[in-house]
Amino acid sequence: MNGADICSTSFTMGEFFLTAHAQFVATERNIKLSWIEAVLTQPDVTETDPKxxxxxxxxxxxxxxxxxxxxxxxxxxxxxxVVTVYFDRSMRGKP
Structure with missing residues (x-):
C-alpha cells in the first residue's frame, strides 16, 4: 500500500485522522473513536517511539x-x- 492509498482511505475527525490501517484495527478491536479522541486530548502518559x-x-x-x-x-x-491503536496488555494496572 502506498501513501496515496492511505490518504484516500483515511477518516478525518477534528484534529486527527486515522490511516486505513488504524481504521481497520480500531474496528476489528472494537475501539471507539471517542476513546481515541480522549487519549489524544488528555493522555495519562506519552512516550516517543523508540524507532x-x-x-x-x-x-x-x-x-x-x-x-x-x-x-x-x-x-x-x-x-x-493516527498510525495504529490497541489495548496494551503490558500496561495493565499502570498509568
Missing amino acids: DQELIHSLGKISENDGRVLRVIHSRTQPMR
Missing part, C-alpha cells in the same frame, strides 16, 4: 473498558495522523 522520533505513543485508561490502557500511536504533526 521513529516522529511518532508519539499516547496512553490512557479507558474506564468504559475495565480500565484497560489504550495505546494510540500518532504523528507529532497537526492534524495528528
Whole structure:
C-alpha cells in the first residue's frame, strides 16, 4: 500500500485522522473513536517511539473498558495522523 492509498482511505475527525490501517484495527478491536479522541486530548502518559522520533505513543485508561490502557500511536504533526491503536496488555494496572 502506498501513501496515496492511505490518504484516500483515511477518516478525518477534528484534529486527527486515522490511516486505513488504524481504521481497520480500531474496528476489528472494537475501539471507539471517542476513546481515541480522549487519549489524544488528555493522555495519562506519552512516550516517543523508540524507532521513529516522529511518532508519539499516547496512553490512557479507558474506564468504559475495565480500565484497560489504550495505546494510540500518532504523528507529532497537526492534524495528528493516527498510525495504529490497541489495548496494551503490558500496561495493565499502570498509568
